[in-house]
Amino acid sequence: MPELPEVEVVRRGLEDHVVGRRIVGVDVTGVRTARRQPGGGAEIEDRLTNRTVSGARRRGKYLWLTLDDDDAVGADCLLVHLGMSGQMLVTDEGAPPVRHMHARALLDDGRELRFVDQRTFGGWTVVPLADALDGTGVLLPAPAAHIAADPFEEGFDPLATARLIRRRDTEIKRLLLDQTVVSGIGNIYADEALWRSGIHGRRRAGALTLRSVTQTLEHARDVMSDALVAGGTSFDALYVNVNGASGYFDRSLDAYGRTGLPCARCGTAVVREDFMNRGSHFCPVCQPAPRRSAVGRRSVAR
Numbered sequence: 001m002p003e004l005p006e007v008e009v010v011r012r013g014l015e016d017h018v019v020g021r022r023i024v025g026v027d028v029t030g031v032r033t034a035r036r037q038p039g040g041g042a043e044i045e046d047r048l049t050n051r052t053v054s055g056a057r058r059r060g061k062y063l064w065l066t067l068d069d070d071d072a073v074g075a076d077c078l079l080v081h082l083g084m085s086g087q088m089l090v091t092d093e094g095a096p097p098v099r100h101m102h103a104r105a106l107l108d109d110g111r112e113l114r115f116v117d118q119r120t121f122g123g124w125t126v127v128p129l130a131d132a133l134d135g136t137g138v139l140l141p142a143p144a145a146h147i148a149a150d151p152f153e154e155g156f157d158p159l160a161t162a163r164l165i166r167r168r169d170t171e172i173k174r175l176l177l178d179q180t181v182v183s184g185i186g187n188i189y190a191d192e193a194l195w196r197s198g199i200h201g202r203r204r205a206g207a208l209t210l211r212s213v214t215q216t217l218e219h220a221r222d223v224m225s226d227a228l229v230a231g232g233t234s235f236d237a238l239y240v241n242v243n244g245a246s247g248y249f250d251r252s253l254d255a256y257g258r259t260g261l262p263c264a265r266c267g268t269a270v271v272r273e274d275f276m277n278r279g280s281h282f283c284p285v286c287q288p289a290p291r292r293s294a295v296g297r298r299s300v301a302r
Contacts, residue, residue: 002082004150004184005227007061010088014056014065014113017090022052022108028124030102033115036081036125036143041103047076047126048105059132060150060183063088064141071139072129079125079141080115086122089114150184151221158221162213165205172208173201173280176220185220187278188256189227193220195255200287201280207290226252255281 002010026048028034028041037043048067055066057077065078080088089098093110103115103124115124130142136155140147149156161182165175175181176190185193194201196219197212205213230252254264259272263283272279 002061003186003188003224004058004061004152005189005224007058007063007082008152008228010082011056011058011063013090014053014088017111018053018065018107018113019056020053021111023048023050023105023113024108025049025106026104027106028103030115030117030120030123032120033102033117033123034125036123044103044124044126048078051076059138059140059144059153060147060179061186062141062144062147062183064144066129073131073139074128076126077129077141079127079143081122081125083117083119083122085119086115086117089116147179147183148181150182151217151224152184158214158217159210161217162210165213166208166210167206169204169206171202172199172205172213172216173275175205176216177276182217182220184224187280188253189220189224191256191281192223192253193217194287195282196223198286200282200289201275203290255283257281 026045028044031041034041034044039046051067052069053065053067054069055071057064057066061082063080063082065080067076067078070076080086082088091112091114093112095112098114098116100118101114101116102120105113107113115122117123125143127141127143129139130145132138132140132147133145134148136149136153138149138153151158164181165172168175168181173190173194176185176193177187190201193216197216199208199212199216255270258270258281260269262268263270263286266283266285268283268285270281271284272281274280
């Protein structure tokens with residue numbers, strides 16, 4: 001699935017090309033695209049038509065458009081679920097239809113905002129804004145109100161987040177992927193941050209020092225910043241920005257997807273193992289696995 005840098009690239013594209021435009025018509029043809037909307041596609045069409053896109057927002061991997069400069073609790077927003085393959089594409093007036101296009105919004109400048117989704121796990125939903133449950137004062141789409149702050153937010157506190165992580169007696173990678181603890185870090189960037197920290201993903205969070213957990217969060221931000229410069233991490237031609245351009249940060253990864261290739265630090269072959277229905281990639285020398293006797297036992301490291 002697209003991760004924070006890929007979603008941020010799309011958000012920036014929408015900010016450049018869609019914000020400030022009025023939606024003069026909407027056509028939702030995909031039943032699955034509208035499956036989260038109680039009134040289906042017809043409700044989305046009705047609630048978006050003649051609205052002005054006033055903002056393109058993101059927290060973690062969640063993306064939404066605000067409408068009519070209304071940033072109050074209860075105001076409508078368009079929550080975009082990218083799912084496995086969702087794309088938000090802005091096309092010129094008169095551009096031919098494309099395969100797997102399940103929704104489109106005609107803009108007042110003649111262009112179209114299209115939602116293309118080959119695997120149909122994504123969708124559009126018009127939902128109210130709500131206060132974030134973490135008390136940060138940020139307004140989020142109501143279905144995403146439980147999502148924690150991400151490392152790029154102005155109010156993100158890596159030290160406080162590291163303390164929260166260390167209080168949870170489970171694997172450090174599991175917590176990096178928990179969007180209610182810290183949002184935006186997916187499988188790719190968790191592996192990269194842990195490689196940079198020299199920490200195995202199955203280490204118990206409580207057995208790590210506060211400094212090492214804080215540094216891991218900082219590494220996650222750094223590696224995602226690097227990916228943003230490159231336009232995201234693209235392993236799939238489906239992950240593109242609003243102009244259809246693909247990212248290429250995958251060429252710079254040190255752990256993820258490098259099974260059997262030499263570690264950039266020590267030359268040992270990178271290993272892949274199953275973890276939470278995903279794959280974890282790590283160097284067995286630079287990131288030694290926890291001892292069996294230590295698994296499940298909480299340390300008092302400070």
